[in-house]
């Protein structure tokens with residue numbers, strides 16, 4: 152008997168009607184009640200994008216407490232790639248939770264943590280010997296990747312890039328470029344963190360090789376390879392605006408790191424697990440990172456994160472040097488094993504490619520008639536449109552925010568991003584049916600045309 156059959160009738164998952172359904176305005180009365188309670192009970196710094204009370208989700212929709220069904224183009228920021236409440240994940244969670252929910256892997260180890268490490272060592276780029284360590288959040292994984300790189304090299308400095316995003320802890324805020332909302336007022340930040348220029352083809356017009364030369368020159372002059380433990384970069388930047396570096400940029404950085412005993416860390420927390428039309432975005436650029444950080448899509452919505460990398464680097468930490476109470480929680484690991492199995496065997500990489508075609512075709516057609524769309528970029532189901540003043544090329548954050556707000560009011564959850572706040576990003580669940588993706592794009596086109 153399925154463990155989930157003992158639960159109340161499952162509300163979420165792919166069985167939800169795959170439709171946009173507007174029963175009330177957004178937010179409806181039930182959502183307004185929750186938002187009033189949120190304002191009274193939750194710290195003001197914890198914002199929200201969609202003013203709804205989510206009660207169910209699956210396929211390509213999120214249903215709210217007022218009965219509205221909204222098209223989800225955000226996947227909870229690139230997390231529910233498999234589709235919310237995926238049956239394989241729900242079953243795995245229920246079965247594990249019924250056995251034990253926590254022992255602390257550093258106290259009483261269990262198989263699912265080792266199984267996830269073995270899976271990560273298998274599916275991440277590179278055929279060298281690898282090891283992994285599991286954590287809870289992306290920022291925690293990034294913090295530990297930096298710890299490991301510093302221990303392995305014996306050097307303190309770390310280079311991150313313009314427009315980069317790596318988390319909200321003290322070190323990861325130091326690595327993150329954008330001040331508001333992530334950093335303002337939360338300093339001082341960790342030392343020995345330096346920033347290099349990124350390849351941003353739409354704005355710098357440089358080749359990958361030239362952009363790499365510029366970055367490497369700054370690193371050599373302002374940091375020095377002898378002081379540098381690691382370079383960390385998102386192969387396609389997430390919060391910074393879905394910036395795809397010019398061909399050749401990333402391989403040139405990797406080559407320089409290899410020649411200078413600098414650990415190359417690919418932060419694939421947002422790009423990982425089929426999101427970009429490959430298992431990992433590093434594959435798209437022909438690079439093999441020394442360390443890779445993963446989270447978000449890894450466990451179908453359960454909080455799990457990891458550092459995976461060259462065994463000799465991962466083993467540089469002394470016994471007891473890595474860990475944490477919840478790292479690799481067994482319920483999250485059970486979910487991850489189910490999720491990784493689905494990513495490997497359920498055609499999701501191909502699905503991401505199909506979604507890319509729909510998005511780029513539709514957005515490209517829009518751009519033909521609306522030059523305010525300055526750039527369309529991305530890979531797989533990680534696509535973005537950058538909005539500009541067509542006369543000056545200046546970022547148009549006001550238009551971007553107005554379009555996104557209008558879409559949410561019409562029952563389409565879209566997310567914005569970018570250093571200049573002028574990027575609408577598309578991160579639909581890979582489980583979204585084509586008709587909903589098209590309908591979401593119809594709503595965006597109408598919102599744009601009305602402004």
Ligand SMILES: Cc1ncc(COP(=O)(O)O)c(CNCCCC(=O)O)c1O
Pocket residue numbers: 228287288289290291293316317318319385389390418419420421446447
């Ligand atoms: C590349 C990359 N590295 C690291 C992180 C951090 O992952 P955590 O799980 O949010 O800590 C992210 C998280 N991105 C979304 C954060 C949104 C927000 O907090 O407002 C990322 O994208």
